[in-house]
Amino acid sequence: MDKSFHMPIQLKITLLSFVIVAFSILIGGIFIFGNIVSIREDEIGKRSMITAHTIAELPEVQKLVRESEGWTKLNPMIENLRKIHQADYIVVLNNQHIRYSHPVFSQLGTQSKSNDESAAFAEHEYLSKASGELGISVRAFVPILDKENEQIGVVLVGNILPTIPELIMDLKGQIAIILLLTLLFGVCGSWLMARRIKKETFQLEPHEISRMLVERTAAFNAMHEGVIAIDNNQTITIFNEKAKQMLNISGAVIGKNINDIISDTRLPEVLDRTSPIFNQEISVQNRNLLSNRVPIKIADKTIGAVAIFQDRTDVAKLAEELTSVKAFVEALRVQNHEHMNKLHTIAGLIQLGNLDDALQYIFQITEEQEELTRFLTKHIHDDNLVGLLLSKISLGRELGIELIMDKHTKLDRFPNDMDHHDFVLIIGNLIENSFAAFKHLSEEPKQVYLSIYQDEQHCQIVLEDNGSGIPEEIHKDIFEYGFTTKGAEGSGIGLYLIDQIVKKANGEMSFTTRLNEGTSFFLSFPMHDIEENQND
Structure with a gap:
């Protein structure tokens, strides 16, 4: 007696569908978060650039950046502007790369030696990313021009990019709702589909269907009569060994059209009938057979036909x-x-x-x-x-x-x-x-x-x-x-x-x-x- 454990197919399909849905959500989430990071980066870059333009065009900034030790007055003003524009840090440099504002007070009046600010002193404005102790930041560089359009300095506005955990925390409400609805519909749909499959397979489990198929094949091959069955497309579904011997047919025939195997077959005639044909003597493959041909029906709908026949000898x-x-x-x-x-x-x-x-x-x-x-x-x-x-x-x-x-x-x-x-x-x-x-x-x-x-x-x-x-x-x-x-x-x-x-x-x-x-x-x-x- 087979005592091996067989997981019910309804549970199998539900678990499989759950895993597929969860995996799909994971893959989709990776792409979505990638897009969110990209969108957030563009948004931060634009905001940083706007803030840098605003500061570079302020007359007070243009005046103080030319004064010796002007950072004493400029830095407090820039700090207020940073808070207003919600920037993480703002640095103002004069043409000699001297810092006139900086989030670290000790850096005021010192010379900046950063490599990515050179283009800004050539009257170029641009965005760049840099990695620091606080994380990866997006920095906007904008040159400061006086009324004669001569460059007198550079404004650098930086904003730290949020990390994936921070983004998840920001979107945790939406993520929870999406996960809940997706998994709920996925599990319910899987359960209903599994129940439908069970109904169509007469409440049989796969191992039971497999055993029945093996037993059916053995029973058909042990019969003294020939047995042939076809579906509505005239495709062979059963062809036992006795039938092959009677009709002198060899090789695999399951899944092939019966007309390709037996050119003068009479079995498809039954598909159009509502009643079976019993004890009819017919000639097939130059052999005289006594045949019973019966339509196969489910819920009064013909789904195929089966012939059971004997050699007339x-x-x-x-x-x-x-x-x-x-x-x-x-x-x-x-x-x-x-x-x-x-x-x-x-x-x-x-x-x-x-x-x-x-x-x-x-x-x-x-x-x-x-x-x-x-x-x-x-x-x-x-x-x-x-x-x-x-x-x-x-x-x-x-x-x-x-x-x-x-x-x-x-x-x-x-x-x-x-x-x-x-x-x-x-x-x-x-x-x-x-x-x-x-x-x-x-x-x-x-x-x-x-x-x-x-x-x-x-x-x-x-x-x-x-x-x-x-x-x-x-x-x-x-x-x-x-x-x-x-x-x-x-x-x-x-x-x-x-x-x-x-x-x-x-x-x-x-x-x-x-x-x-x-x-x-x-x-x-x-x-x-x-x-x-x-x-x-």
């Missing part, structure tokens, strides 16, 4: 057993009874001393049997059919029915697509039905006439009786599977099987009947395939 043997083997057994019983009667007759003649009459009687019955046997073996070149006819003639004598063979009977070979199994089934069932037609009749004589004739073009079978006939109201039903007037279990397949053989061999069958006067059946089969005749 096995079925024909079974049919022969049903129609002729029982007849042979019955014939042996009848012959035994008939011989007992004849022996009693001979014994009685001997006891009466009529030896010549007894001998003559023996010669007569022997000659009759030998003559009948010679006639059948000469005109019918198939021992199975000869044996069937001998048994039916003997059975007829037992029942008081005379089975008359046409003296022109001839059968050298069977038509295409037919064999001795077909003929045994056809003739055996026709004779049995004729015998049954005398069941409730007492009039004499009771006769059944049988003619089998075959030439180069056609093979014809004619059977006539003077029995009770077939009522008109059941004419259309007598060839239906299971229909019978005998009331016996297992009856109702004889004429159905005959009709299937006639259709398979492209033959024709008709009958005429009159109540209490008898019935005549006429069957005709072409000796060659229709296509062969057309080519000829």
Whole structure:
């Protein structure tokens, strides 16, 4: 017993979706924060540049930057402006790079030796980034020009860029709402999708579906019948090993179109039907198959079709057993009874001393049997059919029915697509039905006439009786599977099987009947395939 733990698929899908959503949020957050940092950097740079321009254009700044030790008056003013403009630091330099304002008081009056301020003393304004003890800062450089547009100094305004943790803290409310809503909808959506999948898989878990698939495949391959199934697109979903053997197909066929594998397939016909087709004899891949074809439906919607079929050779043997083997057994019983009667007759003649009459009687019955046997073996070149006819003639004598063979009977070979199994089934069932037609009749004589004739073009079978006939109201039903007037279990397949053989061999069958006067059946089969005749 498998005791391994299997996580439910609903939980698997929910966890997987949760991880995917969380990962997507993480990746998206990285890009979003990158954009936020870039936007914040541009915003700080613009603000720094505006502040630097404002300070550089102040007359007081332009005046004090020219004075010796003007920083004593300029630095307090710049510090107030820094607070107003919310700058982190502001540095004012004269043309000699002397600091006239600085956040560190001790730096006032000292010379700046920074490398990135040289361009500002060439009347260029620009932004730059620098890393310091407080972090990375964006600095705006703007030259100070007097009224004659001569440069007299430089204003440097710097602002520290916020760090990622600081940005997260600033946006923690929005981030929390986004995470909560995203995960909530992601988990709920995953749960609903998982529940839907469970419903569509009949509440089965993946390991259960896998086990069922393995078991189903093993069961199909163990079947004696061929099994083929297709979906609505005529794509093969099942093709067991027995079907491959019957149709001489090798290799993988699952997932391929059935028309590419079996060009003369009849299975797609069922997709357009609302009812199954049972026990139909069809020809596929030059093989005669007895097929059951059933549409596969879910909620009254056809989603595919399945065919279960047998090689007709096995079925024909079974049919022969049903129609002729029982007849042979019955014939042996009848012959035994008939011989007992004849022996009693001979014994009685001997006891009466009529030896010549007894001998003559023996010669007569022997000659009759030998003559009948010679006639059948000469005109019918198939021992199975000869044996069937001998048994039916003997059975007829037992029942008081005379089975008359046409003296022109001839059968050298069977038509295409037919064999001795077909003929045994056809003739055996026709004779049995004729015998049954005398069941409730007492009039004499009771006769059944049988003619089998075959030439180069056609093979014809004619059977006539003077029995009770077939009522008109059941004419259309007598060839239906299971229909019978005998009331016996297992009856109702004889004429159905005959009709299937006639259709398979492209033959024709008709009958005429009159109540209490008898019935005549006429069957005709072409000796060659229709296509062969057309080519000829």
